[in-house]
Amino acid sequence: MADITNQSLNEIIENIKTKKVSSTDLTKAYIKNIESAKKLNAFVTTTFDKALDNAQQFDKKPNFDQLLPGIPLAVKDLFCTENTKTTAGSNILNNFIPSYESTVTKNLWDNGSFLLGKLNCDEFAMGSSNETSHYGNVINPVGDQLVPGGSSGGSSSALAADLTPATIGTDTGGSIRQPASFTGTVGLKPTYGLCSRWGIVAFASSLDQAGPMTKTIKDCAIMLESMSGFDEKDSTSINKKKEQYSKNLKDNIKGLKIGIPKEYRVDNMPKEIDELWEKGKKILIDLGAQLIDISLPHTKYALPTYYIVAPAEASSNLARYDGVRYGFRSKQGKDLIEMYEKTRSEGFGDEVKRRILIGTYVLSSGYYDAYYLKAQKVRQLIKKDFDESFKKIDAILTPSTPSSAFKIGEKTNDPVSMYLNDIFTVPVNLAGLPALSLPAGVDKKGYPLGLQLIGKALDEQKILNIGYAFEKNCGFKNEIKKWWS
Amino acid sequence: MSKEKFDYFIKGEKGKYEVVIGLEVHAQVLSKSKLFSGSSTKFGADPNNQVSLIDSAFPGMLPVINEECVKQAVRTGLGLNAKINNFSVFDRKNYFYADLPQGYQISQYKNPIVGEGKVLLDMPYGSKEIGIERLHLEQDAGKSIHDMDPSNTYVDLNRSGIALMEIVSKPDLRSPDEVNAYIKKLRSIMRYLGTCDGNMQEGSLRADVNVSVRKEGDKNFGTRCEIKNVNSIKFMQMAIEYEAARQVKLIENGKEIDQETRLFDTKKNETRSMRSKEDAHDYRYFPDPDLLPLKLEQRLIDDLKKSLPELPDKKKERFIKEYGLNAYEANVLVSEKDISDYYEEVAKLSDKKLAATWMMGDLFAMLNDKGLDISKSPISAKHFAELVQSIKSGEISGRIAKEVFEIMVESGDNPKKIIESKGMKQQSNPKELEKMINEILSKNKDKVDQYKAGKEKLFGFFVGQVMKLSGGKANPQLTNEILKKLLKG
Numbered sequence: 001m002a003d004i005t006n007q008s009l010n011e012i013i014e015n016i017k018t019k020k021v022s023s024t025d026l027t028k029a030y031i032k033n034i035e036s037a038k039k040l041n042a043f044v045t046t047t048f049d050k051a052l053d054n055a056q057q058f059d060k061k062p063n064f065d066q067l068l069p070g071i072p073l074a075v076k077d078l079f080c081t082e083n084t085k086t087t088a089g090s091n092i093l094n095n096f097i098p099s100y101e102s103t104v105t106k107n108l109w110d111n112g113s114f115l116l117g118k119l120n121c122d123e124f125a126m127g128s129s130n131e132t133s134h135y136g137n138v139i140n141p142v143g144d145q146l147v148p149g150g151s152s153g154g155s156s157s158a159l160a161a162d163l164t165p166a167t168i169g170t171d172t173g174g175s176i177r178q179p180a181s182f183t184g185t186v187g188l189k190p191t192y193g194l195c196s197r198w199g200i201v202a203f204a205s206s207l208d209q210a211g212p213m214t215k216t217i218k219d220c221a222i223m224l225e226s227m228s229g230f231d232e233k234d235s236t237s238i239n240k241k242k243e244q245y246s247k248n249l250k251d252n253i254k255g256l257k258i259g260i261p262k263e264y265r266v267d268n269m270p271k272e273i274d275e276l277w278e279k280g281k282k283i284l285i286d287l288g289a290q291l292i293d294i295s296l297p298h299t300k301y302a303l304p305t306y307y308i309v310a311p312a313e314a315s316s317n318l319a320r321y322d323g324v325r326y327g328f329r330s331k332q333g334k335d336l337i338e339m340y341e342k343t344r345s346e347g348f349g350d351e352v353k354r355r356i357l358i359g360t361y362v363l364s365s366g367y368y369d370a371y372y373l374k375a376q377k378v379r380q381l382i383k384k385d386f387d388e389s390f391k392k393i394d395a396i397l398t399p400s401t402p403s404s405a406f407k408i409g410e411k412t413n414d415p416v417s418m419y420l421n422d423i424f425t426v427p428v429n430l431a432g433l434p435a436l437s438l439p440a441g442v443d444k445k446g447y448p449l450g451l452q453l454i455g456k457a458l459d460e461q462k463i464l465n466i467g468y469a470f471e472k473n474c475g476f477k478n479e480i481k482k483w484w485s
Numbered sequence: 486m487s488k489e490k491f492d493y494f495i496k497g498e499k500g501k502y503e504v505v506i507g508l509e510v511h512a513q514v515l516s517k518s519k520l521f522s523g524s525s526t527k528f529g530a531d532p533n534n535q536v537s538l539i540d541s542a543f544p545g546m547l548p549v550i551n552e553e554c555v556k557q558a559v560r561t562g563l564g565l566n567a568k569i570n571n572f573s574v575f576d577r578k579n580y581f582y583a584d585l586p587q588g589y590q591i592s593q594y595k596n597p598i599v600g601e602g603k604v605l606l607d608m609p610y611g612s613k614e615i616g617i618e619r620l621h622l623e624q625d626a627g628k629s630i631h632d633m634d635p636s637n638t639y640v641d642l643n644r645s646g647i648a649l650m651e652i653v654s655k656p657d658l659r660s661p662d663e664v665n666a667y668i669k670k671l672r673s674i675m676r677y678l679g680t681c682d683g684n685m686q687e688g689s690l691r692a693d694v695n696v697s698v699r700k701e702g703d704k705n706f707g708t709r710c711e712i713k714n715v716n717s718i719k720f721m722q723m724a725i726e727y728e729a730a731r732q733v734k735l736i737e738n739g740k741e742i743d744q745e746t747r748l749f750d751t752k753k754n755e756t757r758s759m760r761s762k763e764d765a766h767d768y769r770y771f772p773d774p775d776l777l778p779l780k781l782e783q784r785l786i787d788d789l790k791k792s793l794p795e796l797p798d799k800k801k802e803r804f805i806k807e808y809g810l811n812a813y814e815a816n817v818l819v820s821e822k823d824i825s826d827y828y829e830e831v832a833k834l835s836d837k838k839l840a841a842t843w844m845m846g847d848l849f850a851m852l853n854d855k856g857l858d859i860s861k862s863p864i865s866a867k868h869f870a871e872l873v874q875s876i877k878s879g880e881i882s883g884r885i886a887k888e889v890f891e892i893m894v895e896s897g898d899n900p901k902k903i904i905e906s907k908g909m910k911q912q913s914n915p916k917e918l919e920k921m922i923n924e925i926l927s928k929n930k931d932k933v934d935q936y937k938a939g940k941e942k943l944f945g946f947f948v949g950q951v952m953k954l955s956g957g958k959a960n961p962q963l964t965n966e967i968l969k970k971l972l973k974g
Contacts, residue, residue: 088544098543100543197547198545201544201545202545202775205774205775233547234549235549235550235776236775236776236777312771315579316577316588319588319589320587320588324583324586324640325543326543336582336583365769
């Protein structure tokens with residue numbers, strides 16, 4: 001048969017179920033792809049032997065009733081995986097092998113899939129280009145000079161390069177949606193609390209959320225269904241009945257009201273982004289949706305608010321990496337304080353240190369009220385903007401990013417311009433809402449561009465449906481030449 | 486009971502100084518598992534045997550609140566007559582230390598679970614109300630062990646994550662005696678409630694002591710120093726005395742008192758500066774994003790309130806009314822729940838007043854001597870009641886009762902059996918006694934004559950002879966009556 005690895009997850013599952021391909025052959029095909037794609041640097045760790053073991057076991061005793069029967073999956077290296085090294089892209093966890101499995105990955109394995117390897121990411125998920133990883137930057141299969149986005153850059157790259165049939169990432173300020181947009185793939189950040197955070201290396205607890213990254217909307221629905229669910233081990237997990245997103249996927253969106261926020265148009269935004277947005281609106285109108293102009297007046301404060309709240313939480317979340325109990329410990333240091341200082345100086349990279357410093361500063365006595373407390377208040381206003389708008393609309397359409405994938409090294413010396421990449425994605429995290437980035441077109445260089453659909457809390461099904469209808473009518477096809485193999 | 490006057494002042498060269506004390510008591514919550522993990526809280530396990538991935542802060546681990554700990558805090562708050570807050574928040578208190586795995590302690594800062602309350606102290610100069618500022622829940626840290634190796638520190642995380650209640654008093658205490666009474670009262674209330682075992686040796690109850698001094702009559706408080714982590718009442722009292730004297734000396738020498746944190750050195754009996762206000766940690770408190778605010782339904786609070794046991798203050802009132810005890814007796818007998826339970830069992834079966842006297846006398850002395858809690862008493866309440874009844878009925882005398890008591894302690898036998906088998910029953914048969922007395926009188930005719938001639942002091946001699954002959958078993962009252970009658974004849 002033709003190369004199975006360039007099919008969608010849903011197609012592959014059909015092929016497994018109809019026994020057109022075995023799990024072992026499927027796994028071997030991906031291993032072959034991964035081995036010839038080392039240039040992309042998408043993987044930190046591969047688990048080929050274990051994957052083949054799992055595949056063979058599946059083939060011996062296949063269970064086709066599962067959502068992900070015999071499917072090998074690579075996941076972001078921020079998910080703790082039992083007996084498999086988990087680095088979070090950091091030197092400080094360069095030798096860390098968890099004795100436990102994150103809830104989200106466990107859910108995936110319980111649905112029939114197994115681990116293929118751990119995907120590179122920005123260190124502690126802090127970055128928008130996958131250039132802050134201790135394990136080197138990842139290359140976007142779209143072009144050998146391009147970043148794959150971040151922080152889930154290994155995930156987006158591996159997915160677009162057919163190194164995994166689907167994958168998962170985490171999204172704190174856009175870390176799923178922006179890399180999806182940069183690689184012409186689908187990425188969903190679920191409602192805060194839909195996927196358990198237990199066993200995911202924490203960046204900013206009130207914003208972190210795991211989600212699927214896939215080639216199609218249908219795949220996205222399958223993955224979300226597999227990974228989500230209430231977890232009593234996570235106090236912020238939402239206790240609700242599990243939904244069958246893939247079964248309930250519908251492409252009829254007639255009469256739905258789509259909000260167009262006027263604030264999502266920034267200075268110096270390339271014309272192509274505007275044109276893409278217009279194209280998206282037209283497709284939705286053609287599908288029978290109704291466009292409504294809305295205003296989200298506090299949008300302009302979202303980025304500064306995010307860059308106070310996220311580093312504040314990170315500065316505290318990363319305090320546990322002290323060299324005492326696990327992970328990297330500097331051999332130098334005469335006493336406890338010096339051991340801390342050397343361990344953390346050598347263990348963390350520049351971007352992580354920058355955010356720990358910012359976070360420590362904004363929580364300091366005398367600055368707390370002016371920064372952290374104020375940011376929390378603004379966060380409430382941002383959330384209220386969305387709540388008000390959602391009284392009259394079903395979903396919101398915006399661009400996913402203000403540009404297409406940029407060049408490696410282009411923004412590494414300018415953190416603020418790097419942070420501006422998140423301008424359309426962070427408001428969603430601050431409000432805890434679900435949002436989908438779906439490929440919608442290319443710019444004049446041929447680089448993919450994404451549009452973002454934002455839904456009400458727990459309205460994943462609706463934005464997936466809109467995305468499903470959109471996908472069928474958009475005509476986007478990811479044309480990636482395998483220049484690396 | 487006569488009322489004494491409060492008189493605890495530090496006498497300086499230039500006058501008398503009042504000592505102002507506030508306590509931050511850390512009470513370990515009585516619960517099977519830790520505040521945010523399922524690990525056991527049992528004392529005395531081998532190092533690092535009661536540590537979960539959460540307690541040791543592995544990547545991706547998340548805290549989940551232990552409902553029982555929340556209920557225990559609410560119960561304690563109710564026992565302190567305090568306001569229970571329906572809305573409270575867990576915050577992170579950030580600092581680095583080897584025995585603090587998360588790099589922060591989960592505590593409550595601006596919104597504690599319990600607000601203002603009060604406790605009543607019975608002091609010799611009357612009852613005194615001590616205000617409670619707040620009670621909040623927080624995690625304990627682990628333990629750094631510095632003396633196992635010359636160059637390394639070892640860390641035991643068994644304690645890491647155990648739930649503590651920090652109970653903050655208002656600066657209402659004025660003497661080491663009041664501190665003693667306050668700690669004992671708090672402990673008593675918590676033990677009644679079953680929310681803290683109050684075991685200071687095992688570290689279940691520790692306190693930070695805030696001390697300041699001011700000239701007698703001054704309205705404003707002086708600058709205070711905080712003495713960290715004192716783990717016995719005796720040390721608290723010693724630390725306060727030392728610290729107050731030190732502050733008075735500074736003031737009288739025209740020096741300023743620095744607001745600082747101090748340590749009490751129990752070997753040298755002195756406090757030492759640990760860190761000044763300038764060096765104080767900036768803990769960067771902020772709400773823990775891993776935990777939702779704690780919202781308590783009023784119904785839960787009401788249910789807990791209904792299920793509270795009778796607390797010492799109420800019980801004391803009842804003991805006075807129901808058992809006819811005086812305030813002092815009632816106070817002693819309600820101080821510990823086990824003591825009050827023991828007393829009530831005894832009082833049900835015997836004379837209430839006599840039971841109180843004998844419990845507070847011989848029983849307490851024996852327990853104290855043997856270093857036993859009343860729950861471990863070698864004499865059961867039932868046996869003790871029988872002993873009291875034997876005294877009350879005149880079956881044995883008080884003197885014999887002491888002997889019976891000793892044998893009860895040794896053998897654990899019931900008093901009836903001891904009295905019978907050893908023939909210790911009091912001789913209360915008038916005819917037998919009369920026979921015995923006549924025998925004595927006829928042997929001592931000379932003394933009888935002297936008595937009749939007016940030497941009435943000799944009466945005691947005859948009583949002594951009766952006791953001697955009866956082996957101490959003669960009923961003293963009856964002996965007196967019969968002696969008088971026969972000597973008249």
